[in-house]
Amino acid sequence: MDFDIIVLGAGMIGVSSAIALQQRGLRVALLDRRAPGEETSHGNAGLLERAAVVPYGFPRNIASVLRIGRNRSADVRYQPSSLLQSAPWLWRYFRASAPHRLAAAAHDMLPLISRSLDEHDTLIAAANMRGLCSDDGLYEAYRTEAGFAAEAANARRIAAEHGLQLQILDAAQLRAAEPGLGEGFAGAVHWRDPQRISDPGALTRGYAAYFESLGGVLLQQEATSLVPDGSGWQIGTKQGTLRAAQVVVAMGPWSDDIFQPLGYRIPLQTKRGYHMHYQPLGPGLNYTVADVEGGFVVAPMQRGLRIATGVELARRDAAPNYAQLEQAEALARGLFPLGERLDATPWLGSRPCLPDMRPALGAAPRHKGLWFNFGHAHHGLTLGPVCGQLLAQVICGETPFTDPAPYAPARFL
Numbered sequence: 577m578d579f580d581i582i583v584l585g586a587g588m589i590g591v592s593s594a595i596a597l598q599q600r601g602l603r604v605a606l607l608d609r610r611a612p613g614e615e616t617s618h619g620n621a622g623l624l625e626r627a628a629v630v631p632y633g634f635p636r637n638i639a640s641v642l643r644i645g646r647n648r649s650a651d652v653r654y655q656p657s658s659l660l661q662s663a664p665w666l667w668r669y670f671r672a673s674a675p676h677r678l679a680a681a682a683h684d685m686l687p688l689i690s691r692s693l694d695e696h697d698t699l700i701a702a703a704n705m706r707g708l709c710s711d712d713g714l715y716e717a718y719r720t721e722a723g724f725a726a727e728a729a730n731a732r733r734i735a736a737e738h739g740l741q742l743q744i745l746d747a748a749q750l751r752a753a754e755p756g757l758g759e760g761f762a763g764a765v766h767w768r769d770p771q772r773i774s775d776p777g778a779l780t781r782g783y784a785a786y787f788e789s790l791g792g793v794l795l796q797q798e799a800t801s802l803v804p805d806g807s808g809w810q811i812g813t814k815q816g817t818l819r820a821a822q823v824v825v826a827m828g829p830w831s832d833d834i835f836q837p838l839g840y841r842i843p844l845q846t847k848r849g850y851h852m853h854y855q856p857l858g859p860g861l862n863y864t865v866a867d868v869e870g871g872f873v874v875a876p877m878q879r880g881l882r883i884a885t886g887v888e889l890a891r892r893d894a895a896p897n898y899a900q901l902e903q904a905e906a907l908a909r910g911l912f913p914l915g916e917r918l919d920a921t922p923w924l925g926s927r928p929c930l931p932d933m934r935p936a937l938g939a940a941p942r943h944k945g946l947w948f949n950f951g952h953a954h955h956g957l958t959l960g961p962v963c964g965q966l967l968a969q970v971i972c973g974e975t976p977f978t979d980p981a982p983y984a985p986a987r988f989l
Contacts, residue, residue, distance in 0.1 A: 589950065598792040605795055627713075636675075692961070710774070757913075808821040847926070849924075850884075853880040853881065860881065
C-alpha cells in the first residue's frame with residue numbers, strides 16, 4: 577500500500593482529519609484537485625462559531641415561508657429549476673426542523689460545538705496561525721425594535737442555558753462600538769465567544785502546511801474513482817492509481833461523486849453562498865456584523881470588507897445568479913462603510929448539507945476501511961478540528977470524547 581490512509585478533500589474538514597490521523601503515527605496522504613482551502617473553506621464569514629448551539633432550521637411559520645416563496649429576500653433565494661430535484665430533501669429538512677427535532681439536533685451537535693474552539697486553539701498554536709485570529713466575537717444587529725427585543729430575550733435564554741457570554745447593545749452603544757456603521761440599527765447582540773478569522777482560506781492552508789511538517793503528504797490530484805482493492809482501496813487519478821488500506825471521504829459538496837458509485841444514497845444537498853470584498857470607507861469595521869433582518873454578514877477581512885450572503889438553493893453546479901449578492905449590497909450601502917468592489921467577479925461556493933442537520937461522520941456501513949466526514953452545513957470551518965479528532969479516535973479504536981452514534985452514516989440506510 578502507498579499509504580495507511582488517504583483523505584479525499586483538502587478543505588477544513590479534510591485537512592483537520594488528515595492532521596489528526598498523522599498525529600497518531602499513520603502514513604497519511606491528503607488528496608484534492610485544488611490547493612488546500614480553495615473551495616467552501618475559503619468563502620465564508622470567517623467565524624469559529626462557538627455560540628451557534630442551535631442549527632439553522634427550515635422556517636416553520638407561514639409568514640417566513642411565504643416570504644421565501646416570493647424569492648425576493650436576501651437571506652434565502654432559490655433557483656426554480658432546482659426545486660423539483662430538491663423537493664424530497666427540503667421536505668425531510670422541514671420535518672427535521674420541527675421544534676422537538678431541532679432541539680434533538682442541537683443536543684447532538686452540542687458536544688462538537690462546545691469543544692470546537694479548544695481544538696482550533698491547539699492547531700492555531702501548532703501551525704503558528706494566531707495572527708489570523710481575533711477573540712472579539714460577533715455582532716448580530718437588528719433593524720427593527722420588535723426584532724431586536726425578541727431576539728435579545730432569546731439570546732439571553734440561550735446564553736444562560738449554555739454558559740455563553742453576550743452583551744446587549746442599544747443603538748447608541750452599537751454606534752459607539754462600531755463608528756463606521758450608519759444609522760438604521762435598533763441594537764445588537766454581541767456574542768463574545770466566537771472567534772473571527774481574517775482569512776479562512778489562509779487558516780486552512782496553514783493547517784495543511786502543519787500537516788506536511790508532521791510528515792504528511794499533500795497531493796494536488798483529482799480523485800476520479802474509488803474501488804475496493806483486496807484488503808484496501810484504489811484511488812484513480814489522471815496521474816495514476818494510488819493505493820491505501822483505508823480512505824476518508826471529506827470532499828464536502830462533492831462527496832456524492834465518490835459515495836454514490838459505491839451504492840450509498842446519502843441525501844447530500846448544497847446551500848450555495850456568494851461573497852464580494854469592498855474597500856473599507858472611513859474607520860471601516862472593528863467586528864463582524866450579521867445584519868440579521870437583512871440576511872447577510874459583513875466581515876473585516878485581510879482583503880477588505882467581505883459581504884457573505886445567506887442561502888441560495890440551487891444545484892451544486894448550476895450557473896451563478898448574483899441577484900442575492902446584489903440585493904445584499906444594496907441593503908448594506910448606507911449602513912456599512914462599503915467602498916468600491918475589489919474582486920473582479922463574486923465568489924460562489926456550496927455548503928454540504930444533510931437534512932437532519934448532523935454530519936455524516938464515521939464508518940461507511942457496507943465497506944471496510946471506508947470512512948465519511950462531510951455534511952457540516954454552515955459550520956465546516958468551525959467543526960473541522962473537532963470532527964477530525966473524533967473521526968481519528970473512531971478509526972484508531974480509541975475511546976471517543978463523545979458518542980459518535982448521532983453522526984453515523986448508517987442512519988441513512
